[in-house]
Amino acid sequence: MDYDASGRQVNKQETAKTPTSEPSVGFFEQLGQFFRRNSYLFLILGFALLLLQDIFGTHGVLAMRQSQKQAEEIRKDIKRLDDENQRMQDRVKALKSDPAAIEKIAREEMKLSRQGEVIFQTQPKPASELQNPPSHPYSPTKKP
Numbered sequence: 001m002d003y004d005a006s007g008r009q010v011n012k013q014e015t016a017k018t019p020t021s022e023p024s025v026g027f028f029e030q031l032g033q034f035f036r037r038n039s040y041l042f043l044i045l046g047f048a049l050l051l052l053q054d055i056f057g058t059h060g061v062l063a064m065r066q067s068q069k070q071a072e073e074i075r076k077d078i079k080r081l082d083d084e085n086q087r088m089q090d091r092v093k094a095l096k097s098d099p100a101a102i103e104k105i106a107r108e109e110m111k112l113s114r115q116g117e118v119i120f121q122t123q124p125k126p127a128s129e130l131q132n133p134p135s136h137p138y139s140p141t142k143k144p
Helices: 012-017 027-037 039-056 061-097 099-108 127-131
Strands: none
Touching (some): 039 061, 061 099
16 A cells, blocks of 8 residues: 555545546637637638629629629610610600691591591401402403
């Protein structure tokens, strides 16, 4: 049997069981070592996440292309509406100043006529008659 410094009797088995006094590493030191060991992995992972965000994010490449398509469609609609507006302005200007345009509207839409004119209204032929015109009754026929 062995004795320790205070004079107590100590078993050899007990001394073998006592931990050696190694310096203990704190949690934050272990965490720092972990990050240093895996720094390249974290950089690559961060870069991959940023790349995915740039492509698929709310302000990414795909969203930007979709916005550009919508903007182009809106530009086309604006151009079409501008053209239609210009045509209508031209028509208003013509109706205010051009007597021929006023007369045309009066004759076609309001069915008005000048003094002494007579208007004959005819009905258009049905579409079936236009497709199969009847043979002319006075057309020459072949004699046998």
